[in-house]
Structures are given as C-alpha cells and as structure tokens.
Amino acid sequence: MKTVTIKDVAARAGVSPKTVSRVINGEDHVRPEIREAVQRVVAELNYRPNAFARSLSSSRSYLLGLFIDDPVSGYAAEVQHGALLQCRERSYHLVVEPVDLGRSGWQEQVRGSLSSLRLDGAIVVPPICDDGELLSIFDEAGVPHVLIAPSHPPEGSGAVWMDDRAAAREMAEYLLSLGHRRIAFIQGPESHSASARREEGFRAALHHAGLEVDDRAVLRGDFSFRSGLELGEVLLDLPEAPSAIFACNDDMALGAMITAMKRGIAVPDALSICGFDDVASSRAAWPQITTIRQPNAEMAAAAVDILVDPVFRKDSAHPAFRLMLAHAMIVRGSTGPA
Amino acid sequence: MKTVTIKDVAARAGVSPKTVSRVINGEDHVRPEIREAVQRVVAELNYRPNAFARSLSSSRSYLLGLFIDDPVSGYAAEVQHGALLQCRERSYHLVVEPVDLGRSGWQEQVRGSLSSLRLDGAIVVPPICDDGELLSIFDEAGVPHVLIAPSHPPEGSGAVWMDDRAAAREMAEYLLSLGHRRIAFIQGPESHSASARREEGFRAALHHAGLEVDDRAVLRGDFSFRSGLELGEVLLDLPEAPSAIFACNDDMALGAMITAMKRGIAVPDALSICGFDDVASSRAAWPQITTIRQPNAEMAAAAVDILVDPVFRKDSAHPAFRLMLAHAMIVRGSTGPA
DNA sequence: AACAATGTTGACAACGTTGTCAAGCTTTGG
DNA sequence: CCAAAGCTTGACAACGTTGTCAACATTGTT
Numbered sequence: 001m002k003t004v005t006i007k008d009v010a011a012r013a014g015v016s017p018k019t020v021s022r023v024i025n026g027e028d029h030v031r032p033e034i035r036e037a038v039q040r041v042v043a044e045l046n047y048r049p050n051a052f053a054r055s056l057s058s059s060r061s062y063l064l065g066l067f068i069d070d071p072v073s074g075y076a077a078e079v080q081h082g083a084l085l086q087c088r089e090r091s092y093h094l095v096v097e098p099v100d101l102g103r104s105g106w107q108e109q110v111r112g113s114l115s116s117l118r119l120d121g122a123i124v125v126p127p128i129c130d131d132g133e134l135l136s137i138f139d140e141a142g143v144p145h146v147l148i149a150p151s152h153p154p155e156g157s158g159a160v161w162m163d164d165r166a167a168a169r170e171m172a173e174y175l176l177s178l179g180h181r182r183i184a185f186i187q188g189p190e191s192h193s194a195s196a197r198r199e200e201g202f203r204a205a206l207h208h209a210g211l212e213v214d215d216r217a218v219l220r221g222d223f224s225f226r227s228g229l230e231l232g233e234v235l236l237d238l239p240e241a242p243s244a245i246f247a248c249n250d251d252m253a254l255g256a257m258i259t260a261m262k263r264g265i266a267v268p269d270a271l272s273i274c275g276f277d278d279v280a281s282s283r284a285a286w287p288q289i290t291t292i293r294q295p296n297a298e299m300a301a302a303a304v305d306i307l308v309d310p311v312f313r314k315d316s317a318h319p320a321f322r323l324m325l326a327h328a329m330i331v332r333g334s335t336g337p338a
Numbered sequence: 339m340k341t342v343t344i345k346d347v348a349a350r351a352g353v354s355p356k357t358v359s360r361v362i363n364g365e366d367h368v369r370p371e372i373r374e375a376v377q378r379v380v381a382e383l384n385y386r387p388n389a390f391a392r393s394l395s396s397s398r399s400y401l402l403g404l405f406i407d408d409p410v411s412g413y414a415a416e417v418q419h420g421a422l423l424q425c426r427e428r429s430y431h432l433v434v435e436p437v438d439l440g441r442s443g444w445q446e447q448v449r450g451s452l453s454s455l456r457l458d459g460a461i462v463v464p465p466i467c468d469d470g471e472l473l474s475i476f477d478e479a480g481v482p483h484v485l486i487a488p489s490h491p492p493e494g495s496g497a498v499w500m501d502d503r504a505a506a507r508e509m510a511e512y513l514l515s516l517g518h519r520r521i522a523f524i525q526g527p528e529s530h531s532a533s534a535r536r537e538e539g540f541r542a543a544l545h546h547a548g549l550e551v552d553d554r555a556v557l558r559g560d561f562s563f564r565s566g567l568e569l570g571e572v573l574l575d576l577p578e579a580p581s582a583i584f585a586c587n588d589d590m591a592l593g594a595m596i597t598a599m600k601r602g603i604a605v606p607d608a609l610s611i612c613g614f615d616d617v618a619s620s621r622a623a624w625p626q627i628t629t630i631r632q633p634n635a636e637m638a639a640a641a642v643d644i645l646v647d648p649v650f651r652k653d654s655a656h657p658a659f660r661l662m663l664a665h666a667m668i669v670r671g672s673t674g675p676a
Numbered sequence: 677a678a679c680a681a682t683g684t685t686g687a688c689a690a691c692g693t694t695g696t697c698a699a700g701c702t703t704t705g706g
Numbered sequence: 707c708c709a710a711a712g713c714t715t716g717a718c719a720a721c722g723t724t725g726t727c728a729a730c731a732t733t734g735t736t
Contacts, residue, residue, distance in 0.1 A: 003453065005722055016686040021724060029684050048454045053722030057690045071422065072415045077648070081410050083438060085367065088447075093433055093455065098422060109426075115341065115386040116432065117541035208675040225622035251622070258624055281619050288594055327635065343692055359694060367714055391692030394721045508707045683732070688725105695720075701712065 004047045012039040026048055038254075039234045051093075062092050065143075066300075067110070070129045071098045074279050075296065079125055082297025086304040095119070099128055107137060114141040121145060121307030122302060127191060134319055142254060144312060146303040146321070151193030156261065157320040160299045164194045165329040168201030171274055174329065175244045176209050179338035183219040184235045185240035186252050187226065195248045196224075198276060202246060217242055221252045228255020236263060236271075243271065243338045250275035250282040253289050257334060262270040268336035278330060284326045287333030295325045341387050342385045346569075351379040356406030362387055389431075399456045400430050404448045404479060404638075405448070407466045409436045417463055417486065424642035430497025433457070437466055445475060452479040459483060461638060464657045465529060465595065482650060484641040484659070487530030496644045496659040498637045502532045504631045505665040506539030506584075509612055511668065513582045514547050517676035520574045522555035524566065524578035528671050532585045533561075536614060540584060555580055557588045566593020574601060581609065586655055587611035588620040591627050595672060606674030616668060625671030 006024075009016040015034060022030050023038040027164055041047075054179035055061045066077050066083055080096060087094045097113050099106055103309075113119065114137070122145040128134055129147035135157060138145045146158035153159035175183055185202050190193025199218075206213050220225035228247060232255060235242055245262060253275030257267055265271050267287060273289040281288035306312050306321050344362075346447055353372060360368050361376040368376075379385075385403040393399045402495035404421055406414050419435060425432045435451050451457065452475070460483040466472055467485035473495060476483045486494035491497035523540050528531060528532025537556075544551050557572060559565035566585060570593060573580055585591035591613030592673055595605055603609050612628040613620055644650050644659050 003722095006724095007722080010380070012439075017722090018686055018724075019684090022685090025724085031684070034684090044450075048450060050388040050394070050456070050722050051454045052393040053691090054724075056394055056693085056720075059691070059724095072419050074410075074412065074415075075412045076416050080434070081436075082435060084409065093451075095431055095433065096418070096422060100418075105730040111384075112386060113431075116389045118388065118390065137447075156354075182463070229624060254622070262624075271605070281622070284619070286567060292493065341692095344694095345692080356694075357714090360715090363694085369714070372714090386691050391721090392691090392694075394690075395694040396721085397694095397721075664726055677736100678726105679735085681732100681734075683730105684732080685728105686734080687728090687729105688723075691723090696718090698717090698728090699710095699717105700715080702711100704709100706710105 003050075004045045006047070006049065007037065009038065009041050009045060009047050013038045013046065015111075026039045033165040040212045054204045055118065059118070061120050061264070062302060063117055064092050064094050065113060065117070065118050065119040065122045066094055066096045067122055067124045067128060067134070068096065068100050069101065069125075070103050071096060075277075076125070078296040079123075079300040082122060082300030083304055084302035085297075090208070090302070090304065090308050092120070092308060099134065101128060101131060107133070110134065110137050111141065114143055115137045117317075119143055123148065123221055123303045123307070126202075129195065129215075144307055148299050148303060148308050151196055153322065158303070158312060158323075160306070160323045160325065162294055162299070162325050164197035165201040165204070165331070167278070169199035170201075171246060171276075171290075172202045172205030172294060172327055173209075174331070175246065175272065175274070175335065176205065176211075178272065178335065181211065181338070182214070182217070182240060182242045183246055185213075186231050186235075186245065186247040186256065187218065187220045188252075190220070190224045192223070198248050199217035221248065223249050223251060223252045226256045228252030229259050230255075232256035232259030236260065236265065244335070245271065245273050247273070249273045250289055251335070252279045252290055253291070254281060254285055257285065257289070268334055272335040272338070273278075277313045283332075285334075290332045290335040291330050293328045293330050295327060298325055340604060341388075341474065342383045344385070344387065344597045345668045347379050347383060347385050347653070350383065351376045362524070393456065399458050399567030401455055401457050402406070402430050402432050403455070403457045403460045404432055404434045405437050405460055405462045405466060406434065407437055407463075409434060412461070413615075413646070416634040417461075417638040420476070420638030421642055422459055423635075424639035428640070428642065428646050430458070430646060437472065437473075438514045439469060440467060442494065445471070448472065448475050449479065451475070452481055457481055460675060461486065461645070464488065464532070468531065482645055484644050485530055486637050486641060491660065493570045496650060496661075497661065498640045498644070498661045500632055500637070500663050500665045501555055502535040502540070503668070505537040506536035506614070507543045508539075508667055509542045509584060509614075509628075509630060510671070511547075513584065513610065513673065514543065514549075516582075516673065517580040519549065519676070520552070520555070520578060520580045520582055522557075522576075523551075524569050524583065524585040524594065525556065526586035526590075527560045528558070536586050544610065547645040552578075561587050561588065561589060566590030566595075567597050568592035568593075570597030574598065574603065582673070583609065583611050585611070585613050588615045588617045588627055591629070591672070592619060592623055595623065595627070603668075605663045606672055610673040610676070612673050621670075623672075628670045629668050631668050632668045633665060636663055 006017045010020045125148045129150045149161040219231045245256050257273045276292045278291045278293035344355045348358045375454045467488045487499040595611045614630045615630035616629045636662045
C-alpha cells in the first residue's frame with residue numbers, strides 16, 4: 001500500500017504541490033473553487049501529510065514536551081490528559097519527558113530531547129517548574145515554555161496558575177459559616193510554594209472573622225496519607241480538640257479521617273474534614289471529602305494554547321501569557337455543621 | 339546559535355557525512371580510529387541528529403505509540419512509565435494516544451496518527467487490545483503491535499501478559515493456609531477477561547483443597563470502590579459470614595474493608611481481606627491491603643523491547659514474541675489467621 | 677485606458693539525514 | 707604474486723514537505 005504524498009494529490013487535482021500545501025495549512029491566496037477541489041481530492045485519496053517532512057522543511061516540529069518529575073502520580077495523569085486533548089485539537093502531538101532532578105545527567109537528557117526532537121514548546125509542572133537550571137536550558141535552546149503553578153514565574157516564561165490563597169480562604173470561610181470555631185490546619189511541605197499560599201488564605205479568613213489561629217493546631221505534613229494519619233492523632237489529642245480539620249491536600253485529609261474513624265469519631269457529625277486537590281480517592285472514600293478542585297487539565301490545556309499561539313513565540317514576556325484559572329469548591333459529605 | 343548538522347561533524351572530522359552517519363548508528367565498516375575520531379568530534383560539537391531528517395530518510399520514525407482508553411487511570415500511568423523508561427533506553431520516543439471506542443470517528447483518529455506519525459510500533463492495553471477493529475487498523479497500516487494482557491492474542495500480534503489464574507490461586511492458597519474456610523469472592527466485570535481467569539484460579543484452589551465454593555458468597559462487582567462497599571454489606575449479612583474476602587481488584591477490596599470497619603469488624607483479626615493490582619491506595623489504606631502486584635511497568639518495557647527487535651518486524655507471529663511475566667504476591671496487614 | 681496595487685500560482689531549492697551503489701582499498705587463498 | 711573476495715569510503719539521489727521568489731492574473735484608481 002504505497003503511501004499517498006502531496007504530489008499525488010497535486011497531480012490528481014491539477015495543481016502544484018505548493019498549492020496543496022497552502023490548502024492543507026489553511027493559508028490565504030487560494031481561490032475558493034481550487035481550495036474545495038483540493039480538499040475533495042485530499043478526502044478521496046485519504047491523504048495525510050507526513051509529519052516529518054513537514055517538520056524538516058518548516059523547522060517546526062508540531063511537538064510539545066511535557067516535563068514532569070513524577071509521571072506516575074494522579075496529578076501527572078490529569079495534566080497530561082488535559083494537554084493531550086488540547087494538542088489533538090490543535091493538531092499537535094505531545095511527548096512526555098520525565099525529569100529526575102535527583103539523578104545526575106538529567107541536563108543532558110533534556111538537552112537531547114530538545115535538540116533532537118526540536119520541540120516547539122514545553123510545559124513544565126511543579127515542582128520542577130521552579131528549578132532555575134532547567135528553565136535556563138530551555139532559554140539556551142530557545143524553546144518557549146509555559147510553567148504550571150510556579151512560585152514566581154520568571155520573565156520570558158509563560159505561566160498558568162490558580163489562586164490557592166483565595167481558594168483556601170473560601171474553604172475556611174465555608175467552615176466558619178458552618179459554625180466551626182476551632183479549626184485545625186495541616187500544612188504541606190515547605191518546598192511546595194502553593195501550600196504556603198493556602199495557609200495564607202486560611203489565616204486570612206480566620207483573621208477576618210476576628211479569630212485567633214491556635215498555632216498548636218497548625219502542623220506540618222508532607223502531603224502523604226501517612227502524615228495525615230499521624231497528625232490526625234496529634235490534633236485529636238489536643239486539650240481542646242478541633243471541630244474541623246483543613247488539610248492542605250486530600251491524601252492528608254483522608255489520613256486524618258481514617259484516624260478519626262479508628263477512634264470512633266463520626267465524620268462529619270463530630271468532626272468536619274476537608275482537603276485540597278480533588279484527587280480520585282477523595283471521591284472514593286466514605287464519606288466523600290469536601291475539597292477544592294484544581295483545574296489541572298484546564299491549566300494544561302491553556303498552556304498548550306499559549307504555546308501554539310504565534311504571538312507568544314515573538315514576545316513571550318507579554319502579560320497576556322500569564323493566566324489565572326478559576327478553581328471550584330466541592331462540598332461533599334465530610335463537612336457539616338459544628 | 340546555529341544548530342550543528344552532520345555536515346559540520348563530517349567537515350571537522352575530515353570524513354564524509356555518510357561515515358558520520360555510520361558511526362552514529364553503530365553500523366559496521368568503519369575503521370576503529372576513524373570511529374573514535376568521529377565520536378570525539380560529535381562530543382566536542384555536542385551534535386545531535388535531527389530526528390525528523392532521520393525519519394524522513396530512513397522511513398523509520400523512532401516513535402512508538404501507546405494506545406490507551408483511559409489515560410487518567412493509575413494503571414495507565416504505570417504502563418506509560420514503564421514504556422517511557424524503556425523507550426529512553428532504546429533511544430525511542432513515546433507518543434500517547436487516547437482511544438475512545440465509544441466516540442464515533444476514533445478510527446480516523448487512529449489512522450491519522452499512524453499515517454502522519456509513521457509510528458514504528460504500537461503498544462495496546464486492555465480492554466482495547468481485545469478490539470478486533472482496532473487491531474485490523476494496525477494490520478492494514480502495517481504497524482507492528484504488542485498487546486498487553488489480551489484475552490486471546492491473534493496471530494501476528496505480539497503479546498505480553500501475566501498468569502492471572504496462577505496468581506489468584508496462589509492468593510487463595512495463602513488464605514487457606516491461614517486457616518480460612520469460608521472465603522468470599524468479589525468478581526470483576528464480565529468484559530474484563532483477566533478477572534474471569536482470576537476467578538478460575540480461586541475456584542481451582544478451593545477445589546484442590548476439597549472445599550465447595552458457596553455461590554452466594556461469589557458476587558459480581560464492577561471494579562469500583564463503591565461496588566466493594568455495597569457487596570461488602572451483602573457478604574457480611576450472609577447467614578454464615580465469611581472469614582475472608584478475596585476481591586478481584588484493590589479498589590473493591592478497599593470498599594469491602596471500609597464496610598467492615600463501619601460495622602466495627604476488625605481487619606484482619608475478625609476478617610481478612612485481599613485484593614489484586616497493588617494500586618497506590620492499597621498501600622495508603624490502614625491496614626495496608628494484601629494483594630497481587632501486576633508487573634505493569636515491566637510488561638510495558640517488554641513490549642517496547644519486542645517492538646524494537648528487528649526480528650519481530652519480519653516475523654511477528656514467532657512464538658518468542660509471546661511473553662509471560664511473573665507476578666508477585668504481597669502480604670500486608672489486611673490478612674491474618676482465621 | 678493606463679498603471680499600480682493586490683491576489684494567485686508554481687518552479688525550485690532548501691531542510692538533514694540515510695539508502696544505494698560503485699570505487700578504491702585490503703586481505704585471503706592458491 | 708595474482709585474482710578473488712571482502713572491507714571501507716564517499717558521491718549522489720532520495721525522503722515529502724514548505725519557504726522564497728518571480729510570473730502572471732485580477733482588481734482598483736486615476
């Protein structure tokens with residue numbers, strides 16, 4: 001089965017290959033009737049442009065890279081899915097590149113993919129989007145890149161994020177509106193800049209309501225289920241036990257909830273629990289966890305849109321390429337009146 | 339920063355581009371001293387072959403496709419990771435292609451990626467690896483493909499799988515060795531061929547031990563956490579409640595365990611629970627779930643190896659390209675003596 | 677009606693690599 | 707020592723597309 005090339009289409013349509021090229025790429029300067037004729041032939045022959053020839057000639061690869069430190073996480077899966085669908089929409093393809101900053105030689109790996117695949121752009125997720133060395137490799141290679149939820153997007157990088165502070169504040173205000181006054185908080189790891197912003201939002205809400213934050217009820221976790229279990233114990237042993245626990249992510253919220261259940265403390269009747277992230281297991285648990293949904297897939301899709309935008313390639317510092325997306329609070333069974 | 343091409347290397351090393359090409363591709367017929375000289379220049383100039391030019395010329399893409407129905411699942415993540423690392427090892431790249439059999443037009447999607455990207459091979463995961471129409475598209479396009487855990491691998495497809503039957507039997511025998519005699523079983527959905535094999539293994543073990551399987555204690559779930567919750571209720575309401583529950587996957591095992599906990603039934607003291615898959619949350623739960631680890635990443639890596647093997651491209655029906663990998667039983671806290 | 681501006685088209689040469697093939701070397705065997 | 711066989715090397719032409727540019731056709735302006 002010989003493959004159909006642009007020449008076959010051109011011959012059959014009675015035009016030059018260049019004209020066919022113009023039609024395929026939606027360029028101007030083609031008479032409507034010719035355009036239609038060509039499109040008809042394309043459909044008839046079931047022609048598909050060879051991506052490699054196209055890339056070689058145009059020096060655009062139609063390939064975007066997704067740089068990710070832990071490709072097995074649920075977070076990675078969501079981001080990847082969002083990016084994938086949007087790439088498909090834009091006739092791009094996505095190549096996933098794991099980057100292990102802990103392993104020597106990762107720099108060469110990254111440079112290799114950039115120069116051999118000639119990526120048209122890169123999407124970089126936390127926490128590696130905050131690594132200066134990685135970003136400078138992109139700069140050197142002249143590869144446009146968009147960071148997802150970075151702590152401080154440098155000049156020249158696009159960025160997409162959500163307002164962690166506002167989201168956390170919203171959640172805290174919701175707990176307050178339910179009548180909770182003793183609210184414990186489980187922090188995320190210090191390296192994770194978003195979790196600091198979440199704590200800010202939490203504190204702002206309490207402060208605005210005229211409440212003091214009891215620092216014995218603010219504990220640092222590491223995002224793991226296990227740390228939620230353990231810190232839950234500590235919180236429930238407090239002299240004045242909290243009536244609500246706000247954890248910086250769902251895994252820790254889940255852990256705290258299991259601890260409560262082990263002790264026979266009913267959720268949400270005797271204790272409200274809420275998390276952050278809306279991971280799959282927060283829906284699988286019982287009761288389901290009240291949480292904040294991060295628009296992970298949407299952020300990835302937005303990143304793709306920015307990268308394929310021709311304007312971005314000229315002027316990557318333009319403020320239009322700093323985009324904040326809306327989160328959503330999802331009230332489920334794990335929270336109730338105090 | 340002009341990009342370095344093969345000509346630059348050739349000029350600097352005082353040889354022809356073709357010779358450089360030979361060195362890069364590890365071909366024969368190059369004198370050792372010249373080979374070394376070229377390699378030195380490659381390193382000096384930091385030269386990387388342009389993947390597109392290479393593909394265009396050689397009509398090999400150095401690209402493998404991973405065809406997957408639900409790219410957001412934890413399963414997908416594991417498979418993808420395994421494939422990714424192995425691709426990197428073999429200097430291939432991986433393109434992930436979601437296939438939604440429920441959506442019309444998916445055929446065109448698939449044909450599109452095949453003919454436009456000229457994939458060198460495809461890895462197909464369950465359940466879509468059992469779809470005849472999909473496989474025939476690969477055949478038409480002449481794209482070699484390897485199926486992961488198919489129900490019946492057709493001629494001409496490579497296949498990698500594990501022995502679900504033996505694994506389930508092993509698990510059942512372990513429960514028997516703990517003294518359990520009333521063992522309930524939660525089946526997976528009928529469409530999932532592996533879960534039927536698991537049930538076979540379960541029944542074989544009981545039969546071999548001279549025990550009857552009580553069919554009231556064999557219930558069909560749908561792999562969801564929710565169905566584990568519900569079927570757990572049913573099983574624990576049985577006149578003679580089981581002392582162990584063997585679920586066809588971890589999510590359902592988790593559900594059953596939560597049900598038991600809600601009723602104040604201690605796991606594993608009063609009830610043993612085990613699952614299948616070793617998903618992340620089976621480790622996160624408390625107690626952790628005894629389960630069977632599927633070598634998902636390893637199967638994917640093996641699939642990559644098969645696809646890049648030049649022999650496979652000639653004779654895809656060769657029995658060497660049917661590969662069974664070993665599973666592992668992982669005993670954790672959710673099982674104990676009857 | 678003449679001329680300029682604008683729109684449409686195709687010839688041709690890239691893009692960077694590898695396949696083919698033939699030429700010039702070596703080695704081997706008698 | 708010579709012929710045959712094998713090894714090493716490079717010239718050249720693909721691979722399938724798009725960028726450039728010049729030619730030609732049409733439209734608009736005066």
